[in-house]
Amino acid sequence: MRTDGIAAALAHVERLDGLARADSLAGRLDPRAKLATTLAFLVTVASYGRYQVTALLPLALFPVAILTLGDVPLAPILIRVALVSPLAILVGIFNPILDPSPIGSLGPFVITAGWASFASILVRFALSVSAALLLVATTGLDAVCAALSRFRVPRVLVVQLLFLYRYLFVLFGEVSRTLRAYALRSPSHPVPRVREAGALLGQVLLRTLSRAQRVHAAMLCRGFDGELRLRRPLRARSADVAFVVTWFAFFALSRAFDLPRLLGNAVAGAVR
Amino acid sequence: MHMSDALVSPAVAGSLWAVTAGVAAMSARALQRDPDDRRVPLMGVLGAFVFAAQMVNFSIPATGSSGHLGGGLLLSALLGPPAAFLVMASVLTVQALFFADGGLLALGCNIFNLGFLTCFVAYPLIFVPLSGRAPSRMRLAGATVAGAVVGLQLGSLGVVLETVLSGRTDLSFSSFLLLMQPIHLVIGVVEGSVTAALVLFMRESRPDLVSIGATPSPKPGPPVRRVAAAVLLAAAVAGGALSRIASAKPDGLEWSLAHARASAQTGPSAGPAGEPSERRDTPAGLLFARLAPGWAATAERPGNVGPEAPERASSSFSGILGAGLTVAMIALLGSGLRALRRLSRPAPLQ
Numbered sequence: 001m002r003t004d005g006i007a008a009a010l011a012h013v014e015r016l017d018g019l020a021r022a023d024s025l026a027g028r029l030d031p032r033a034k035l036a037t038t039l040a041f042l043v044t045v046a047s048y049g050r051y052q053v054t055a056l057l058p059l060a061l062f063p064v065a066i067l068t069l070g071d072v073p074l075a076p077i078l079i080r081v082a083l084v085s086p087l088a089i090l091v092g093i094f095n096p097i098l099d100p101s102p103i104g105s106l107g108p109f110v111i112t113a114g115w116a117s118f119a120s121i122l123v124r125f126a127l128s129v130s131a132a133l134l135l136v137a138t139t140g141l142d143a144v145c146a147a148l149s150r151f152r153v154p155r156v157l158v159v160q161l162l163f164l165y166r167y168l169f170v171l172f173g174e175v176s177r178t179l180r181a182y183a184l185r186s187p188s189h190p191v192p193r194v195r196e197a198g199a200l201l202g203q204v205l206l207r208t209l210s211r212a213q214r215v216h217a218a219m220l221c222r223g224f225d226g227e228l229r230l231r232r233p234l235r236a237r238s239a240d241v242a243f244v245v246t247w248f249a250f251f252a253l254s255r256a257f258d259l260p261r262l263l264g265n266a267v268a269g270a271v272r
Numbered sequence: 273m274h275m276s277d278a279l280v281s282p283a284v285a286g287s288l289w290a291v292t293a294g295v296a297a298m299s300a301r302a303l304q305r306d307p308d309d310r311r312v313p314l315m316g317v318l319g320a321f322v323f324a325a326q327m328v329n330f331s332i333p334a335t336g337s338s339g340h341l342g343g344g345l346l347l348s349a350l351l352g353p354p355a356a357f358l359v360m361a362s363v364l365t366v367q368a369l370f371f372a373d374g375g376l377l378a379l380g381c382n383i384f385n386l387g388f389l390t391c392f393v394a395y396p397l398i399f400v401p402l403s404g405r406a407p408s409r410m411r412l413a414g415a416t417v418a419g420a421v422v423g424l425q426l427g428s429l430g431v432v433l434e435t436v437l438s439g440r441t442d443l444s445f446s447s448f449l450l451l452m453q454p455i456h457l458v459i460g461v462v463e464g465s466v467t468a469a470l471v472l473f474m475r476e477s478r479p480d481l482v483s484i485g486a487t488p489s490p491k492p493g494p495p496v497r498r499v500a501a502a503v504l505l506a507a508a509v510a511g512g513a514l515s516r517i518a519s520a521k522p523d524g525l526e527w528s529l530a531h532a533r534a535s536a537q538t539g540p541s542a543g544p545a546g547e548p549s550e551r552r553d554t555p556a557g558l559l560f561a562r563l564a565p566g567w568a569a570t571a572e573r574p575g576n577v578g579p580e581a582p583e584r585a586s587s588s589f590s591g592i593l594g595a596g597l598t599v600a601m602i603a604l605l606g607s608g609l610r611a612l613r614r615l616s617r618p619a620p621l622q
Contacts, residue, residue, distance in 0.1 A: 057602075
C-alpha cells in the first residue's frame, strides 16, 4: 500500500516527540543552551578542511554524550544516519575518481586525496545528522521554538512553526486515509497518476482550508488576539552555562589540535 | 534536492543564513503591515498540508517516473509570496530537524533554493506574467509548469554554486551543472504537472481562494525589485565579511596535505583533474576568484607550503592508530555511562 511512506514518517516524528517529553539529564537543560551548542558543533564540523577525516572523530563525543545523557535509543538515530542524503553521495562519489593523487600510505595501501575527501563528507554527514536529530529528541519542537523566539527569530515564523507542527499529525492522517481510499478503489494501479493529482490533493486541500476556518473560529472563542503565548518559561541555571562553556572549549580544542594524531604519535612513541 | 550539511563551508552557509534571515524579516514585516488574524491558522495548516502532500508520489503513465507537489508555487498562489516564503521556511525547518533532510547549517541554503527562488523569483517573474488575467485552462497549466521548471532549475543551480563555492567536491562547476540541471528539468516538469492539476482543480471548485489573474499581486508584499536588491546587498556583505574571516586563518593540516600531494608528484601543476591549479580554470572558479579573492582562497588555498609536510604524509599510520583509539574511547565512554545510568536508575514500581 502506498501509505507506508507517510505512516513511517509519522511514526518517526511521533517517536522523536515522545523521546523529548521523557525526563532525562539532557532534556532538563535549557533549550537555548542546547540550540547554541548544537549550532556551534555544526559550524565546527563544517569548518574542517576537505581532506580531514581522523581529526573530525573526537567531535563524535558530543552526539554520544547527548545520546547517553538524553537516554535516547540508538536505533532511530542510526537509521536516519544510514539513509545518507543522495546529494552527499552524488557529490562525494566522484572525488575518488577525480582526485587519485596520493596523500599518505598505510602499509601497502595508498590513501588518495579523493578517498580522503569522500570519507570526510561521510563523517561530516554522520556527525551533523545525528546532532540535529538529537537536538529534537532531547528538546522537542515546542522548546526549540521557545529558544528561537528568545534568539529574536521573527514571531510570525515561530508561530508558523508551532502551528505547522501541531497540524502535521492531523494532515498526515488525512492524506494517508485519502490514499488508502484511492488504493482500495483502484486495485489495478495503486499509485495515483498525475491527472488524478488535482482531485486527490484538491479534496484534501479543501478539507484543510475548511479546517483552518474552524481552527480560527475556535481560537477566537478562546480569546485569540493575533498573539500566541508560549507557556514554557526559560531559566538558565549554572548547569546550562557549564554545559555551553565546556562544549565550546572542547570544540575549540579539537579544532585547534589534531587530537587522534597526537594520541597516535604518543602511543606509537611509547611502543617504540 | 536538499543541500546537505556535509557539503557546505561555514562561509557559504553563513552568507545564505544571513540572506534568508533578511528575507524572512522583510516578509514578516510585510505581513505585519497587513494584519489578518485568519492568516495565522491558514498558514500553519497549509504548511502541514504541503508537508504531507509532498510525500505522495504521482506516476506519469508510460514513463516510469513519478513526482510530487512543488509547494512554493501553490502557496504563493494561495497566500502571496511573503506568507508563502515563511510557510516554506517552516516546512524546510521541520524537515531538517526531524528528517535530517539537508541539515541545520545548510537550512539557509535550502530555504533560499526552495523557498526564496520559487516564491520571490519564479512566481512573480514567470508564473504571474505567463498566466496573465483570466487565463484559459491550458495557459494556466502552462504557466504553472513553466514556473515550477524555472524555480527548480534556479534551485538546482543554487545547490551547484553553493557546493562548488564550499570547495567540497572535485567535480568542476560545468560537469556538476551537467549532472544536476537535466535531472531537475525532468523533476520540474513532473512537479509542475502535479501542481498544475491541483491549481486547476482549486480554481474550479473554489475560485474565491485562488486569486490567479484577478490582480497582479494577490496580497500586498514587499516589491520584488526591492527584495532582490536587498538580497544581493546582503549576500555581498555577508560573503565578503565571512570570506575575510575564513581566509585570515588558513587551515593548517589542509595546506600541509596539499603540499604533501604536490611533493608526492613531480610538481604542483602536474596533478590530475581536480588539482587546485586546474579548478581555478573553471568558469565559476575564475568568476569568484575575481569577485571574492578570499572566498576562492578558502576553497583552494593556493600557495601554502609547509616544511614539515612530507613527514605528515608518511605518518598516516599513527594518525589512523590515533583515530581508532579515539573512536574506541568515545564508544567505551558512551556505553560505560549508559550502563552506569541503567544501574543507578531506581527499579520500576511493581
